[in-house]
Amino acid sequence: DRLYNDITWQIALIVSFVLLLAIVIAKIIGCTLPLLAKKIKLDPAVMASPFITTLVDAITLIIYCAIAIALL
Numbered sequence: 001d002r003l004y005n006d007i008t009w010q011i012a013l014i015v016s017f018v019l020l021l022a023i024v025i026a027k028i029i030g031c032t033l034p035l036l037a038k039k040i041k042l043d044p045a046v047m048a049s050p051f052i053t054t055l056v057d058a059i060t061l062i063i064y065c066a067i068a069i070a071l072l
Contacts, residue, residue: 014071021067022060029056 030052034044 010072014068018060018064018067021063022056025059025063026052026056029059 033052037044037046
């Protein structure tokens with residue numbers, strides 16, 4: 001029973017940490033991509049929702065898997 005509790009806490013901490021990291025990365029990407037588009041004289045709206053969402057989802061999944069494999 002103790003081993004189960006330890007594993008449960010590990011998983012909870014990893015998921016919480018990755019969620020926090022995903023939010024930070026999403027905010028950074030969401031802010032920088034439109035600015036970069038404007039800098040190279042593209043419409044910032046082109047970098048809007050679908051592109052940013054796909055990129056953030058892929059990066060978050062990679063980070064989650066890497067951290068989970070490393071720590072578990």
